[in-house]
Amino acid sequence: MSEDIISMIKENVIQGRKTRDDMGIDETLSGTPGVLELTESALGNNISPEAIIKQALTPGMEVVGEKFSTKEYFIPDMLASADAVGAAMDILKPLLEESNVETKGKFVIATVKGDIHDIGKNIVAILLKGAGYQVNDIGIDVPEDKIINVVREEQPDYLGLSALLTTTMTSMESVIKALKENNLRDNVKVLIGGAAVSDEYAREIGADAFCADGFQAIRVLEEFETT
Amino acid sequence: MPREGILISNPLERLSGEQVRQIHDASIEILNDPGLLCFNKKAAEIFQSRGAKVAGVSGSDTPCWTVKIPEKLVTGALDSAPKTVTLGARNPDNALIMKGDEPRVFFITGSETNMWLDVDFPTYVNKSDPGKEIKVPEFQPRRGMVADLCDSAHVCEHLESVDGYIRTVNIQDKDITGDNKDVNKFFACLNNTTKHVMSGLTSLNQLDNVVKMAEMIAGGPDKLKENPIISFITCLVKSPLQFVDDTTETFMEVCQRGLPIVVSSSPQAGTSAPIKEAGIMAQINAEVLAGITLGQLVNRGTPVLYGSVPVRARMDTLGDSYGSIETSQYNIDCVQMARFYKLPNYSTSGVCDTKIPGQQSSIERLFSDIVVTLSGPQFLHCAFGLLDCNSVFCLLQAVLDDTHFQMIKFFLKSPRINEQELETVKKQIREVVATPQKMFINYIRPVMRSGEISPPYPFEGDGDSDSVFALANERLQELRAKPVEHIDPDTTARIFREIPGLLPRLNVYKGER
Ligand code: B12
Numbered sequence: 001m002s003e004d005i006i007s008m009i010k011e012n013v014i015q016g017r018k019t020r021d022d023m024g025i026d027e028t029l030s031g032t033p034g035v036l037e038l039t040e041s042a043l044g045n046n047i048s049p050e051a052i053i054k055q056a057l058t059p060g061m062e063v064v065g066e067k068f069s070t071k072e073y074f075i076p077d078m079l080a081s082a083d084a085v086g087a088a089m090d091i092l093k094p095l096l097e098e099s100n101v102e103t104k105g106k107f108v109i110a111t112v113k114g115d116i117h118d119i120g121k122n123i124v125a126i127l128l129k130g131a132g133y134q135v136n137d138i139g140i141d142v143p144e145d146k147i148i149n150v151v152r153e154e155q156p157d158y159l160g161l162s163a164l165l166t167t168t169m170t171s172m173e174s175v176i177k178a179l180k181e182n183n184l185r186d187n188v189k190v191l192i193g194g195a196a197v198s199d200e201y202a203r204e205i206g207a208d209a210f211c212a213d214g215f216q217a218i219r220v221l222e223e224f225e226t227t
Numbered sequence: 228m229p230r231e232g233i234l235i236s237n238p239l240e241r242l243s244g245e246q247v248r249q250i251h252d253a254s255i256e257i258l259n260d261p262g263l264l265c266f267n268k269k270a271a272e273i274f275q276s277r278g279a280k281v282a283g284v285s286g287s288d289t290p291c292w293t294v295k296i297p298e299k300l301v302t303g304a305l306d307s308a309p310k311t312v313t314l315g316a317r318n319p320d321n322a323l324i325m326k327g328d329e330p331r332v333f334f335i336t337g338s339e340t341n342m343w344l345d346v347d348f349p350t351y352v353n354k355s356d357p358g359k360e361i362k363v364p365e366f367q368p369r370r371g372m373v374a375d376l377c378d379s380a381h382v383c384e385h386l387e388s389v390d391g392y393i394r395t396v397n398i399q400d401k402d403i404t405g406d407n408k409d410v411n412k413f414f415a416c417l418n419n420t421t422k423h424v425m426s427g428l429t430s431l432n433q434l435d436n437v438v439k440m441a442e443m444i445a446g447g448p449d450k451l452k453e454n455p456i457i458s459f460i461t462c463l464v465k466s467p468l469q470f471v472d473d474t475t476e477t478f479m480e481v482c483q484r485g486l487p488i489v490v491s492s493s494p495q496a497g498t499s500a501p502i503k504e505a506g507i508m509a510q511i512n513a514e515v516l517a518g519i520t521l522g523q524l525v526n527r528g529t530p531v532l533y534g535s536v537p538v539r540a541r542m543d544t545l546g547d548s549y550g551s552i553e554t555s556q557y558n559i560d561c562v563q564m565a566r567f568y569k570l571p572n573y574s575t576s577g578v579c580d581t582k583i584p585g586q587q588s589s590i591e592r593l594f595s596d597i598v599v600t601l602s603g604p605q606f607l608h609c610a611f612g613l614l615d616c617n618s619v620f621c622l623l624q625a626v627l628d629d630t631h632f633q634m635i636k637f638f639l640k641s642p643r644i645n646e647q648e649l650e651t652v653k654k655q656i657r658e659v660v661a662t663p664q665k666m667f668i669n670y671i672r673p674v675m676r677s678g679e680i681s682p683p684y685p686f687e688g689d690g691d692s693d694s695v696f697a698l699a700n701e702r703l704q705e706l707r708a709k710p711v712e713h714i715d716p717d718t719t720a721r722i723f724r725e726i727p728g729l730l731p732r733l734n735v736y737k738g739e740r
Contacts, residue, residue, distance in 0.1 A: 074542035076497070116471055119498050123545055139288065166341060166399055167408070167429055195618060196341060213544065 005042045006056045009035055009088075013060025014067075016080030018087050025077070035084040039091055049092040050101055053132070057085050061130060079123065082130020089132060104132040105157030105221070108150055110142040111194075112171045117164035120194060120213075124160065127214035133158075133221070144171060148178050151188055158221065161207075162194045169196040173205040189224055191217060229313075229322040230390050232333040233636045238566075238603035241559050247567050250560075253509035254516055255298050262295035263468045263517050267475040270294075273524050294470070301516050304523035310569045312487055312530040314391060314606075315454030317444060318421035318712070322454065323391055323606075325532070325571035330603025334632050336383055336611040336625070337393025339427065343371040344583065344614065344621035348697060364696040366583045368619060371396035373403065373415050373730065378707070379612075380419035382622055385706040388632035389611060391423035392416055393460070395620045400730075407728030409433035410440060413457060414722065414733055417444060418714050425458045425489070431477050433728075438484060440726050443718055451486075458487035460534065460573075463521070464514040466494035470521075478518065482525040489573045489606075490518035491534030495547060496557070498540050507557055511537050512564050519570070532606055534573040535561035541580070547616045549578035550591035558595075559602040566603070574604035577628065582615040584624045584696065593631050600635050626699045626706070630685055637681045 015024030017034040024030070033041070035057075042052050064081045067073035096103050107128050111121050118140045129135045138150055151159060159179075163169040172192055179185040189208040192201070202210035208224075211217040242250070264284070265271045271292040275281035280295040314323040323333045345367045353359035375396050383389045394416055403411060408429045416424040417440075428434060437457070445451040463478040465471045481488045492514035494500035500507040515533055522531050537557035541548040548554060558574045565572030576599035579591035596609055609632070610617075612625030659667055674680060685702070688694025714722070716736045723734055731737060 071543070075545045076542065114473075116465055119495070119545065141289070166397055167405055 002042070002045055002047050002051075005038055005045060005047065006051065008033075009038045009042065009052065009056035010060040010063075012038060013057060013081050013084055014063050016064075016077055016084060018080070018084040022080075022084075036087050036091070039088040043091070043095075049095045049099075052088070052092060057088055058132075061085055075123070079126050079130075082126050084130075085132070086126065086129035086135075089129065089134075093134060103134065104225070105134070106154065107133045107135045107158045107160060107221075108138060108147075108154060108156040109135060109160035109162070110138045110147055111140040111162045111164075112147075112168050112175070113141060113143045114171065115163050115165050115168035115194075116140045117162070117194070120164070121160075121162040124162070124193065124211075124214040124217055128160075128217060128221075131218045131221075144175050144178055147175050148182055148184070151179065151184050152182065156188060158191060158224075159188050160191045160193070160217070163192070163196050164194045166196045169194070169201065172197070172207065176206055191220060193217070228320055229324050230320070230333065232323070232331045232390060232605075233600075233639050235330040235332060235601060235603040235639060236641060238330040238562075239559065239598065239601035240563055241556060241602075242563050247563055250505075250508050250512055250564060251567065253505075254513035255301060257468070257509060257513040258296040258301060258517060259298070260295065261468065262293050263464070263470055263514075264291055265294045265470040265475070266291045266472040267470055267479075268292075270470055270475050270479065270521055273479075273521065274300075277524055289472070296517060296520060300524070301520050304516075304520040305568050305570070307523045307527045308519055308568075308570055309528060309530050310571075312532060312571045313455065314423040314425070314458055314487055315445070315451075315456045316391075316421060316423045317417060317456050317714070319454060321390075321422045323423055325605035327569035327571045327605070328566065329605075330566070331605060332600055332603060332607050333390035333605060334388050334600075334607050334609050334611075335391040335393055335423075335425070336379075336389060336395050337425070337608050338610070338613070338617055339394055339397045340613060340615075340618055340620040341371060341397050341399070342368045342615075342619040343375045343396055344368050344619050344623075346584075346621070346623050346696070346700060348700070361692065362697060364584075364623075364700075366621065370399045371620070372400050373398040373411055373733065376412065376415040377419045377733070379620065379622060379625070380416045381711050382703065382706045383611065383625065384420040384422060384711050385709050386611070386625065386629040388629050388636060389422065391425065391606075392420050393425045393608065395612060395625075402730060405430050406433065407730070410436050410726055410728050411730055411733065413437050413440060414726075414729055417441070417456065418719075418733065418735070419711055421712055423458070424456065425460055427460050428477050428481075431473070431480060434477070434480055434484075436726050436728070438486070440722055443722055443725070444714055455487055455530075458489070460489040460491055462491050462493055463518050464490075464492050466492060466499035466514060467510060468514060468517075470517070475521070478522065479525045482522045482529045482531075485526060485529050487530040487532065488522070489532040489534035490515055490522060491536055491573065492518070493536035493538065495545075496537065496539045496553065497542075498545055500537070502540075504553070504556065504560070507537055508560050508564070511535055511557070511561065515561075531570070532573045533561070533565035533568065533570040535565075536575045536608075537561060538575075548580055549575070549595070549610075549616055550580035550587075552594075555595040555598050558599050558604075562599070562602040562604045571605040573606040573608055574599055574602075575608045575610065576600065577610035578613045578617055580616055582619060584614065584621055584627065588614055588624065589627070592628065596628075596631055597635055600639070623696065623699055623703055626703045627686070627695070630699075634681070643679070 019034040496507040539553040576595040581587040686695040686698040
């Protein structure tokens with residue numbers, strides 16, 4: 001039974017089906033339970049959150065990643081799967097915390113002051129959530145003091161800043177300065193992205209990394225975690 | 228005499244009259260339900276005072292309002308928006324007169340890219356036959372500078388098919404700040420081309436300086452009204468259906484001053500608009516109508532262009548895919564919608580997905596350039612030199628694009644068929660069939676130099692290799708060497724005295740005085 005549920009969760013991650021109502025790639029699945037319902041019944045069957053993550057969600061996402069790299073899958077497929085995994089993680093997170101199992105880090109993401117571009121930021125947020133990070137998306141046009149307050153209060157492991165305009169990218173530098181002034185810089189790694197910025201700019205302003213897309217963000221975070 | 232552009236006699240249409248009507252009805256319905264989310268207080272108040280249903284949104288971090296626009300406000304705006312918009316020019320012969328019901332196309336550059344692509348031709352030696360060498364174009368991206376903007380405006384002044392100039396590159400010099408960017412960008416353009424200049428505005432507090440500068444060049448406020456040598460573009464609506472605070476403010480201020488402005492919306496099918504054609508069309512049309520309505524409420528009769536930059540999302544990154552076929556379809560649909568309203572239209576073609584000039588860039592841009600031109604938008608933002616979905620500008624590519632447009636323009640000349648022509652050729656045929664060689668060659672010569680025969684592709688090489696880039700680069704250097712007519716010394720001196728923030732290095736007369 002438990003193996004069945006585990007493999008069904010994995011299959012539905014691959015199908016990108018969050019709930020019963022979602023369409024997968026295999027249309028016949030419509031109406032059958034999705035990742036969310038299956039995760040709940042797995043917990044009801046006393047399957048541990050750890051097992052759900054390690055045997056179903058993560059391996060499912062790995063298959064999705066492979067399909068993406070061979071161009072069988074496209075970004076909308078990837079986002080659907082990531083969204084399904086993210087929803088399952090929302091249920092599992094409190095249980096993991098209760099049992100003191102170590103989870104992946106907390107990620108706060110924002111588009112900086114003066115900038116309203118958010119398509120890229122939203123994609124990154126969904127992908128990171130799907131990769132198991134706890135993501136708090138605090139929106140667009142976010143002023144520096146709000147970012148600082150959130151970092152102070154929530155103590156995230158990572159802060160992601162997005163800027164698409166060369167006129168707004170400079171506020172990334174101010175945020176980093178303000179983090180230093182508030183003695184918060186050492187506790188949080190800053191990742192930056194968006195069309196305006198580059199590797200070079202990240203170095204110039206003292207950010208920890210520049211990411212060309214959400215996948216690079218996942219790789220960078222994995223590197224941070226292993227070092 | 229204003230510029231001629233090219234008149235399309237039978238514009239390409241994709242939508243039936245009924246489909247146009249259906250899109251219009253759907254947009255009107257969308258404007259009412261769900262309406263728009265408005266992040267600009269003044270705009271919300273204006274809408275409310277004119278009878279739109281406006282309600283504050285609670286629980287939002289930044290103040291915002293829902294605005295439900297009734298049909299009568301939209302029809303009122305469509306009535307009062309001018310059906311003919313004139314975009315003036317420093318040289319009045321370069322003015323553009325755009326009539327909403329006349330499919331006369333003008334080709335214009337733009338938009339603002341962050342990166343500038345330099346080209347170099349290093350020599351490569353064949354490893355197995357060192358005597359064999361070839362020159363290969365290599366492209367090097369770097370951040371755009373104000374000197375590049377001058378260079379680009381200068382070259383575009385000499386590109387025959389370029390009818391008007393939208394700044395092509397974002398100026399990122401160390402001494403350019405939020406407070407001096409607009410004046411420098413407008414001056415760099417205006418001083419290096421005598422064609423119409425359009426740009427977005429970075430800081431609203433620079434609008435008056437920019438307008439003042441334009442007035443000095445045009446010869447005073449009234450002259451600027453008559454001959455608006457500058458115009459603006461704003462994306463006041465962020466898809467889906469949101470009036471952005473700062474760009475909406477800028478838009479209203481420009482409308483108040485009565486200068487021409489493009490109400491542009493750029494939804495991306497798949498992310499910020501439905502992936503279905505019917506969806507992106509109903510939405511973009513609603514968004515543009517919302518902007519036009521606001522503009523007319525602010526200043527009845529102010530000149531606006533129906534601006535459309537619809538694009539389909541790439542499936543592998545969800546970035547814009549200007550090279551996708553659907554992008555051209557949406558643009559053509561928008562041209563039809565604007566024509567339905569008899570408003571001049573700003574449409575987009577020619578942006579490609581690829582990062583450097585080459586086969587892909589030529590194929591993608593030429594495809595959209597041809598089909599969108601055929602649909603007859605008045606203002607075709609056809610993206611001379613733009614690559615990488617709007618992120619990179621390359622002057623060499625702009626030179627190549629100019630050739631494409633000359634070909635397209637030639638193709639669109641009306642057929643020269645009439646009684647007189649037919650009489651002449653019937654006579655020719657009778658004469659030739661009676662000769663032993665039966666050749667028409669003798670009749671070529673009088674036609675050959677009359678402009679009736681299309682010129683050969685100018686960058687055709689003579690060897691076995693493709694020399695397009697090398698020859699286009701030679702052409703580029705020739706154009707760079709041609710002088711441009713700068714703003715006269717007195718006006719320049721006055722501009723530098725009275726407009727704060729201009730970089731002294733942009734003053735071409737500095738050394739002489
Ligand atoms: C769509 C778009 C818009 C839409 C935004 C819709 C939305 N909901 O976001 C609209 C039309 C509203 C808009 C408005 C404007 N825009 Co705009 N816009 C774009 C465009 C075409 C695409 C951006 C996009 O969504 N890309 C797709 C996503 C998937 O890619 P992405 O954002 O780069 O994100 C990916 C990576 O960069 C990375 N990433 C991004 N952020 C982060 C953050 C972190 C932490 C990490 C790890 C990774 C990461 O991962 C993402 C996923 O792969 C760009 C052109 C371009 N090439 O970028 C111009 C562009 C950014 N815009 C530009 C301009 C000028 C404007 C306006 C000022 C126009 C105007 N005059 O009104 C206004 C800005 C208003 C404001 N105050 O912000 C210019 C900027 C030039 C400059 N000065 O720097 C650009 C470059 C276009 C151009 N060439 O002219 N725009």
